[in-house]
Amino acid sequence: MADAQFVLALDSGSQSSRALLFDAKGTVLANGSHAHAAMRHPEPGAVEQDPIDIRDCLFGAIRDCLQAWGGDPAAIAGVSLTTQRTTVLLAAADGTPLIDAVSWLDRRTAGLDSEPKTALRLLLKAMGPNALLPRLLAKSWPRQWRERDPETLARAAWMSPIEGWLNHQLTGRNAVAPGGLAGAWPFDVKKRAWSKPGLLYTLLAYEPRWLPDIVEAGQRIGAVTAAAAGRTGLVAGTPVFACGGDKQAEALGAGVRGEQRNVGAVSLGSGSSICIPSLKPLASMNYHWLTMAGCEPGLWYLEYLLFRGMWTARWFARELGKDLEAEAARSGRPAEAYLCDEAEAVPAGANGLVTWPRWSPTLQHPMETGTCVGLRETHTRGHFFRALLEGIGFDLRRGREILEKAAGVNIAEVRVGGGGSRSSVVVGILADILGVPIVRPPSEELAARGAAIVAAVGSRLYPSYDAAVSAMVPAAETVRPDAKRMALYSRIYREVYLPGLDAVRKLSGRLVVPHE
Numbered sequence: 001m002a003d004a005q006f007v008l009a010l011d012s013g014s015q016s017s018r019a020l021l022f023d024a025k026g027t028v029l030a031n032g033s034h035a036h037a038a039m040r041h042p043e044p045g046a047v048e049q050d051p052i053d054i055r056d057c058l059f060g061a062i063r064d065c066l067q068a069w070g071g072d073p074a075a076i077a078g079v080s081l082t083t084q085r086t087t088v089l090l091a092a093a094d095g096t097p098l099i100d101a102v103s104w105l106d107r108r109t110a111g112l113d114s115e116p117k118t119a120l121r122l123l124l125k126a127m128g129p130n131a132l133l134p135r136l137l138a139k140s141w142p143r144q145w146r147e148r149d150p151e152t153l154a155r156a157a158w159m160s161p162i163e164g165w166l167n168h169q170l171t172g173r174n175a176v177a178p179g180g181l182a183g184a185w186p187f188d189v190k191k192r193a194w195s196k197p198g199l200l201y202t203l204l205a206y207e208p209r210w211l212p213d214i215v216e217a218g219q220r221i222g223a224v225t226a227a228a229a230g231r232t233g234l235v236a237g238t239p240v241f242a243c244g245g246d247k248q249a250e251a252l253g254a255g256v257r258g259e260q261r262n263v264g265a266v267s268l269g270s271g272s273s274i275c276i277p278s279l280k281p282l283a284s285m286n287y288h289w290l291t292m293a294g295c296e297p298g299l300w301y302l303e304y305l306l307f308r309g310m311w312t313a314r315w316f317a318r319e320l321g322k323d324l325e326a327e328a329a330r331s332g333r334p335a336e337a338y339l340c341d342e343a344e345a346v347p348a349g350a351n352g353l354v355t356w357p358r359w360s361p362t363l364q365h366p367m368e369t370g371t372c373v374g375l376r377e378t379h380t381r382g383h384f385f386r387a388l389l390e391g392i393g394f395d396l397r398r399g400r401e402i403l404e405k406a407a408g409v410n411i412a413e414v415r416v417g418g419g420g421s422r423s424s425v426v427v428g429i430l431a432d433i434l435g436v437p438i439v440r441p442p443s444e445e446l447a448a449r450g451a452a453i454v455a456a457v458g459s460r461l462y463p464s465y466d467a468a469v470s471a472m473v474p475a476a477e478t479v480r481p482d483a484k485r486m487a488l489y490s491r492i493y494r495e496v497y498l499p500g501l502d503a504v505r506k507l508s509g510r511l512v513v514p515h516e
Contacts, residue, residue, distance in 0.1 A: 015036060047106040164176040251450070
């Protein structure tokens with residue numbers, strides 16, 4: 001293996017796109033990052049992003065990374081891209097977007113009245129809008145576009161996750177890895193391939209011609225085109241390898257592998273999750289957790305997702321921390337970091353303040369809302385923020401217990417990544433609530449590291465994932481739970497958080513809320 005060989009990892013998330021250049025030892029040699037334009041909200045519940053802006057940010061990040069490095073791009077052995085999941089767009093045959101990408105944060109659904117087949121429409125109506133099947137079908141993107149924008153849907157040559165479209169912009173091929181397919185797709189997670197055309201396509205309203213190619217993780221999608229090379233600074237012909245979704249890439253970047261059944265991975269991103277590896281795809285009948293294909297063949301992750309996790313910290317800073325904006329701009333330290341300082345000065349348990357961070361409803365409970373209980377006149381903003389962070393921890397603990405029961409394992413260690421892992425306050429709270437050691441890698445950019453490992457294996461810098469992970473995942477610090485705080489949090493979780501979850505769901509369903 002030549003010393004002059006490197007891999008480029010690309011990570012396009014909700015807020016920004018990043019490019020990181022790694023050497024074969026896993027050292028980050030250079031990076032670039034461009035923030036995306038603000039998300040658009042054309043109607044109540046809608047969250048959309050400009051795909052051209054996302055692509056331009058990704059290409060700009062690549063240019064900045066290569067410029068900061070200053071080396072010969074011909075020495076880059078391979079490129080791999082991981083992205084936010086469940087962000088989808090329609091495109092023409094040449095890849096031109098026909099519509100803004102619908103973000104994974106979008107809350108719109110299709111109505112039952114738009115079903116053209118009379119028998120199916122009557123059946124769904126008889127089941128009622130709150131039954132699981134109608135709610136699942138309502139999340140189908142073709143059904144939604146058929147209802148609100150049938151003309152654009154009729155013009156579409158393909159429908160793709162943002163991963164597939166960005167791979168197309170790099171290589172000319174619309175292709176996704178199995179792990180990039182989350183949400184209402186006609187996808188066979190066990191076979192890691194599209195389902196055969198049939199009833200599922202009818203129910204979800206898909207046409208096979210819309211679907212991108214599926215390329216197994218670590219396999220070659222294609223090569224950087226001359227057009228993409230001109231816009232990025234990469235060398236035309238550089239191989240691009242399939243990776244998959246950002247949560248699975250984070251787990252790989254943290255070194256969580258299939259044989260480590262008692263090790264979990266927590267992502268403290270906009271959507272916060274906990275997952276555990278599995279050598280076989282298990283099924284959740286109630287969708288309390290998902291089975292996602294990993295970023296390597298033969299591996300899956302069982303994943304529990306808090307739809308708006310650390311997103312709520314950003315929301316809190318934006319809405320309740322406006323006085324911190326000027327200082328944050330001067331120091332370059334985010335407002336959330338100042339709020340963490342305030343939360344650190346508050347004792348564990350936030351002096352009796354408890355938050356259920358259900359800012360967005362789930363498939364199983366479409367009426368639930370975020371709730372805070374225990375307010376007293378002595379509570380400050382720091383109490384509120386700590387209670388919010390603790391609420392995220394409590395919800396992830398619930399997810400941990402759900403996954404442990406499903407897989408028949410006991411999680412003994414958790415590895416953490418995502419933007420929230422920058423904060424020692426957040427990681428400390430999580431360790432105390434989960435009650436297990438938290439391994440905190442030196443960088444929160446674990447998704448990019450996972451993509452780098454995929455590129456290193458795909459380009460034959462390493463003969464296997466075992467070898468690549470061993471060489472490219474660095475040693476990390478371990479944060480251990482405090483016994484006293486752990487006992488307090490366990491009591492709050494058992495006596496307040498869990499029973500309160502059912503209570504607040506019932507109350508949320510009775511709220512009278514004007515149309516947004």
